[in-house]
Amino acid sequence: MTRSVLRYADAVADSQAPVPDYSEDGVDLTLIRWMLSLTPAERLQFLEERNEEIRAIRELNAGR
């Protein structure tokens, strides 16, 4: 993910006008812009990684 994080940082740094971080209805636009800086394959990989982490946390809690 490091490469894609840097790609997003470059894109933001290159932008001329200030852009809002949140929409009027409270959606985090920075998160959307970061997702859009990834390829579909990277988006899927990120989702899989988060899902695995959530599963691991659930299993740890189930054992308590």
Add this chain to the structure above:
Amino acid sequence: MQEGKLIAALRQLCESEVQFILVGGLAAVLNGAPIQTFDVDLVYSREPANIDRLLAVLRSLDAVFRMQPDRRLRPDRSHLAGGGHLNLLTSFGPLDLLGTIGENLAFADLLSHSREMDVGQGIHVRVLNLDTLISIKEQLGSEKDLAVLPILRRTLSETRKKKHM
């Protein structure tokens, strides 16, 4: 790196040449929406040959109906031909098979509203576009669908801005 469950399920479907379009949360993520989802939702072609291929994949994935997993009820040809929603549990996690979505939209109706995406590891899948996904969720209007709509709409507007940059 170990292959994730979602991509493993997609690989099985693609290698078996099942005709399908990804919809739902996974389609939203692949289109760039920052949401979390745990299942694979897809609309499949109900052509008899495709149903045969899909049934073979379901057998290899040990698919059973999720409603009562302990009973180990398996989907058969009549279930797949029926065009309803089949909520299954497989060895790769939850898999929802949809004959139609929205206002009775089937695989053939959705084809022109989808595009092929490279999801990594040599796998290419057809994914419903964000415009159509939003329209369908607006039609459905359930609380679950309405909750995610602001994120989908903003993702669509940011995608359009990005294209014009």
